[in-house]
Amino acid sequence: MSEPTRNVALLIDADNAQPSAIDPVLTVLAELGTVNVRRAYGNWSKPGLGGWREKLVSFGIEPQQQFDLTKGKNATDMKMTIDAMDLMFRGRIDAFGIMSSDSDFMPLAMRLRQEGLPVYGFGTSRAPEAFRNACSRFIDVAALLAEPQVEQPTPPPAAAAPAAPAELEPEPHPLGDALPPPIKAKLAPGKDPELLKLLFDAYDSVKKDAKGYANLSAMGQLAGNRSSFDARNYGFKRLSDLIEAVDQFRVERRENGLWVKRVR
Template identity: 65%
Template structure:
């Protein structure tokens, strides 16, 4: 059963840009919403390197604070040291309740181990080639290539109608569209395809009940964790009003007043 008890912990995401793919930042933020809200977002690297240029737009899009580290001595990685120092500072301030470390570098194994010794969850994000030591030091380690593959499958599924779900009682459901039909909104021009994708990704990441519904608040937190999402930017006062205006979803208010959402296509 979907729960309305969404986590509210303060989470820090530290990114080793030299050893992390910017393509995976969207699904990484979605996964971290399991822990809470990613209020601290920092990316570390020498931004004069052409190889890191792909991170620039992601930094702006997701409000990630760039941390410049020059390559003063060849073969020495100041980025790893700066990330570790910052993580320990955040730990001892006592305001962070969980960490995400985005890197495929085994040098962060001692850091993950130390953070966990204080009882904080540590989610690691890297490629399959990441050394086992760092993987095992994390509370959870997530293969970013698998995250990207799952997201690609989700994109493909968006064009297909959602499977029919048996109902204990008849309810009006918006008819499913064929894959070739464009997305239709009750208020044309207010909502774009990028927002629809964000909402569908958030819905897909939330645990569903036996009828395929998810908690609206949990879905909203996932969406907000991944972007500077605000319903007022689309002309609505409440998230429930915006969801009701998107033909891809059906909303249901239950006896306790909570709103639940189901994807209809």
């Protein structure tokens, strides 16, 4: 008899979330379980939330209306927090996704984690570090939206034709002007000092075999203590794909998993 899948709740701060990211966000949360609770919070009379209306229908998201009762104050955050606590105390939710870049949700994420519930945060690279670290994982939605970097074979010199300069210009990103500064998915993993330090520290901290190889799963658990770390933030779906792209490690596949050794 198969085990029941975990029940996941996704709560969306529509004022501080990109509607174009909802599809990849749901894909990530599907790894935790089934996203049965899907709610988006906002004042739907605002023209600025128009981009969310189509997504609500397409992805079966329940809109939660919250009027701006006082000018300059946003009551949406409070409503979203109350609903999260209600869901937690009912005991039927096994994991939470919070789609926002607002630091006001830091106490909520911390409280949910204190109950042993994983919390996945989804926002931009401008999200405050306090909120990032309060989540079990925080994933940059721009990295989810970025297309995979596929290496194209180099054509023979005779077949190569000069391309017009205009054709070399990248198309506008779907986030337009809202796109945050360049994300880590655009950097070569072996050239990112912060990433390398994280991987080196994890490698140094885990047990190694006689040949100096460490189990990648054990490294991943240590690296996962930093909520800002996720392979998707660097343009890779899995940690195994990321580590294979780092020249400083040698990878060895075994029956009991992937093992890595630092070579420089």
